[in-house]
Amino acid sequence: MSFIFFENYTEGWGTFFRIKEILCHKESKYQKIEIFESWDHGKVMVIDGAVMFTEKDEFTYHEMIVHVPMFSHPNPERILVIGGGDGGTVREILKHDTVKEVLLVEIDEVVIELAEKYFPQTTCELKNPKTKILVRDGIEFLKECQEAYFDLIIVDSTDPVGPAVGLFESDFYNACYRALKDDGILNVQSGSPYFQKDLIEKVKNTISMIFPIARVYIAGVPMYGGLWSFTIGSKKYDPKMGPVREDYKITSNLKYYNYDIHRGAFALPNYLRKGV
Amino acid sequence: MSFIFFENYTEGWGTFFRIKEILCHKESKYQKIEIFESWDHGKVMVIDGAVMFTEKDEFTYHEMIVHVPMFSHPNPERILVIGGGDGGTVREILKHDTVKEVLLVEIDEVVIELAEKYFPQTTCELKNPKTKILVRDGIEFLKECQEAYFDLIIVDSTDPVGPAVGLFESDFYNACYRALKDDGILNVQSGSPYFQKDLIEKVKNTISMIFPIARVYIAGVPMYGGLWSFTIGSKKYDPKMGPVREDYKITSNLKYYNYDIHRGAFALPNYLRKGV
Numbered sequence: 001m002s003f004i005f006f007e008n009y010t011e012g013w014g015t016f017f018r019i020k021e022i023l024c025h026k027e028s029k030y031q032k033i034e035i036f037e038s039w040d041h042g043k044v045m046v047i048d049g050a051v052m053f054t055e056k057d058e059f060t061y062h063e064m065i066v067h068v069p070m071f072s073h074p075n076p077e078r079i080l081v082i083g084g085g086d087g088g089t090v091r092e093i094l095k096h097d098t099v100k101e102v103l104l105v106e107i108d109e110v111v112i113e114l115a116e117k118y119f120p121q122t123t124c125e126l127k128n129p130k131t132k133i134l135v136r137d138g139i140e141f142l143k144e145c146q147e148a149y150f151d152l153i154i155v156d157s158t159d160p161v162g163p164a165v166g167l168f169e170s171d172f173y174n175a176c177y178r179a180l181k182d183d184g185i186l187n188v189q190s191g192s193p194y195f196q197k198d199l200i201e202k203v204k205n206t207i208s209m210i211f212p213i214a215r216v217y218i219a220g221v222p223m224y225g226g227l228w229s230f231t232i233g234s235k236k237y238d239p240k241m242g243p244v245r246e247d248y249k250i251t252s253n254l255k256y257y258n259y260d261i262h263r264g265a266f267a268l269p270n271y272l273r274k275g276v
Numbered sequence: 277m278s279f280i281f282f283e284n285y286t287e288g289w290g291t292f293f294r295i296k297e298i299l300c301h302k303e304s305k306y307q308k309i310e311i312f313e314s315w316d317h318g319k320v321m322v323i324d325g326a327v328m329f330t331e332k333d334e335f336t337y338h339e340m341i342v343h344v345p346m347f348s349h350p351n352p353e354r355i356l357v358i359g360g361g362d363g364g365t366v367r368e369i370l371k372h373d374t375v376k377e378v379l380l381v382e383i384d385e386v387v388i389e390l391a392e393k394y395f396p397q398t399t400c401e402l403k404n405p406k407t408k409i410l411v412r413d414g415i416e417f418l419k420e421c422q423e424a425y426f427d428l429i430i431v432d433s434t435d436p437v438g439p440a441v442g443l444f445e446s447d448f449y450n451a452c453y454r455a456l457k458d459d460g461i462l463n464v465q466s467g468s469p470y471f472q473k474d475l476i477e478k479v480k481n482t483i484s485m486i487f488p489i490a491r492v493y494i495a496g497v498p499m500y501g502g503l504w505s506f507t508i509g510s511k512k513y514d515p516k517m518g519p520v521r522e523d524y525k526i527t528s529n530l531k532y533y534n535y536d537i538h539r540g541a542f543a544l545p546n547y548l549r550k551g552v
Contacts, residue, residue: 006292012315018288039288060545194498218496222470226498256545264540269336269532
């Protein structure tokens, strides 16, 4: 028996994985979640046909979505993660001793359950006493949450289809602004510079109408078709200026992020810079 | 009728293209060359089963292999390209007014012939009076070529299989050193940071035993599995310090390269930095 998994990035181009074994396929209230053991990338989580991460390369995405905004803030204590039910983002956040509380608001409890069953590598900090998990729509949560409470909000969502659509709208970013302290930072995964350029432009333009500082940065994520983008809205600190603190106890154990990478990540290709 | 092209990056992971039409498949003395019209990436050239470039995204690779070393040199006049029979590298070099002569030494004339037939986009400067083409083994050529003649040598080769094996050996880099002026620069495509890390380390270590300055830089090339690396050996100028001259007449018309990208490209992920 032999399976191959395909994901199209565009109509005519995409990626494939050889599968050793299909471990799970489950339809939740919101989406279809599949997990397989790949030939040489460890276990892979797929949501609605798109690779969320592989065990082998998840470090790039999770380190880059977390440490760029974390090291752009002098004292990030209270962190909110919207989405990110696989736990990889929480794991990276908790490497910082400054952190007092991480609240993970994930709409789909099935993602958390399956991640806990199959991915100890990413869920290892979900039981940390500093971590709180709320199974709830992030948009609803932010409407009601306390004002000026968080230092950092990370939106670790799927693409803007299904339950994630509202996470790319200005109402949501306004609610994030309200929930952040007056030196708070919002960071949003904003798609592929190569095949979702319109999405990045929309996110950047919307965030720059709300936050005084809006910045796009990129990282090389092989499993997402090469390059990936993140968009930051910041009230006070400019992440493009580089890290505002250094902690080699953290960075010496990372696989991707370092302070040069942080600064270099804000250099955008011409084709992207013209739009954002 | 319907074809799909697959390329494995690792045993269990790779990329695919939907094919509109197979335009050509030809076995030369050295390698198998195939050209197809893809669904949404224009025409694609494949050598020995590996995508060389697509019309849609060749700009990233060609701009990055050329403009980083070109802008690291104050006055690059004589340029040698080893390989690069598709012409894309020559096209980028000739955007610089400093250039007096480009010598393209390509072992396989079939690559040049097919590129001229199918890819006017990349071959457009092969007929430029400043361009000279020599169909010859680059290794043999360098053994006999004039000493201290070139300002820049670019090795735009395939992976180290078949005719390209010798292009990754120290004898060859020594011959390049000899052929370069005393402020000359060598730039070599050195594979994927993600799945050819050993190759990059080997190239970097070999070049750093010959040249006083050795630097690795990276770019996001979706068609090569995400990230790609280049390794520079330099006698005088440190390309990591950034461009030594600026020419907005060139850069304002590029799609990828700009001066921030140049500087940012030398920031390497931890997993790569530890080895090189």
